[in-house]
Amino acid sequence: MLGNEANSTFSKTTGLPRKRFYRARAHSNPLSDSHFPVPISPSQVDYSVHYPQLFPFSDQKAIVSQKIQFADIGCGFGGLLISLATLYPETIMIGMELRDKVTEYVKERILALRVSNPGQYQNVSVVRTNSMKYIPNYFEKGQLSKMFFLFPDPHFKEKNHRRRVISMHLLDEYAYVLSVGGIIYTVTDVEELGEWMRKCLEDHPMFEPLSNEELEADPVVKLLTVATEEGQKVARNEGQTFQAIFRRIVPSL
Numbered sequence: 268m269l270g271n272e273a274n275s276t277f278s279k280t281t282g283l284p285r286k287r288f289y290r291a292r293a294h295s296n297p298l299s300d301s302h303f304p305v306p307i308s309p310s311q312v313d314y315s316v317h318y319p320q321l322f323p324f325s326d327q328k329a330i331v332s333q334k335i336q337f338a339d340i341g342c343g344f345g346g347l348l349i350s351l352a353t354l355y356p357e358t359i360m361i362g363m364e365l366r367d368k369v370t371e372y373v374k375e376r377i378l379a380l381r382v383s384n385p386g387q388y389q390n391v392s393v394v395r396t397n398s399m400k401y402i403p404n405y406f407e408k409g410q411l412s413k414m415f416f417l418f419p420d421p422h423f424k425e426k427n428h429r430r431r432v433i434s435m436h437l438l439d440e441y442a443y444v445l446s447v448g449g450i451i452y453t454v455t456d457v458e459e460l461g462e463w464m465r466k467c468l469e470d471h472p473m474f475e476p477l478s479n480e481e482l483e484a485d486p487v488v489k490l491l492t493v494a495t496e497e498g499q500k501v502a503r504n505e506g507q508t509f510q511a512i513f514r515r516i517v518p519s520l
Contacts (some may be wrong), residue, residue: 347494365395416452
């Protein structure tokens with residue numbers, strides 16, 4: 268019996284998938300080509316696949332009025348998404364992850380949580396995609412109110428900085444899909460990357476930093492370093508984290 272449980276991809280105690288069966292490389296090259304379906308435009312995103320209880324019919328995708336508002340870019344094993352799903356139960360959110368095994372884990376995790384918690388976690392989903400290439404394919408102008416970039420790949424070598432998920436040209440795309448007043452959250456345990464992300468956001472005319480008072484009042488900020496596997500690992504090692512949290516604004520003329 269113990270042998271069967273050890274070989275099962277699901278824990279008999281929690282009913283959740285076991286991470287060790289879904290491990291993948293820590294880093295992926297976002298500039299390489301991967302093979303997965305990509306919607307032609309945001310109107311082609313089938314909400315019934317991701318949120319079947321909220322949108323049970325696929326033909327509703329073209330007329331759906333309630334849309335995804337939170338996007339966790341490079342969501343990893345989904346820790347932040349799961350926390351946000353109950354903190355904001357009326358908000359539809361999605362994780363975007365490039366690694367196929369990790370994406371599959373998050374899918375199974377969400378399905379298991381839906382079964383064990385009827386009526387909950389219906390507002391959260393995950394998709395395998397390359398967010399550096401396909402953000403405009405998933406979200407309309409001004410659709411999102413929050414975007415998350417938690418512990419992204421640092422790509423230490425200077426020649427690989429173009430692979431970083433925060434850059435001036437990518438911030439143009441993020442500003443396009445964020446509503447005015449929307450928030451972009453970044454955190455890392457790599458000081459140089461933290462400085463890079465903050466400087467990109469400071470130099471971009473469509474973003475401004477949140478005040479200390481706003482950061483203190485935002486319940487999401489408290490989750491950034493505790494909800495994810497990477498954040499928990501940094502905490503166990505008593506490491507330091509570096510945050511840059513900015514608001515989408517209308518640039519002054």
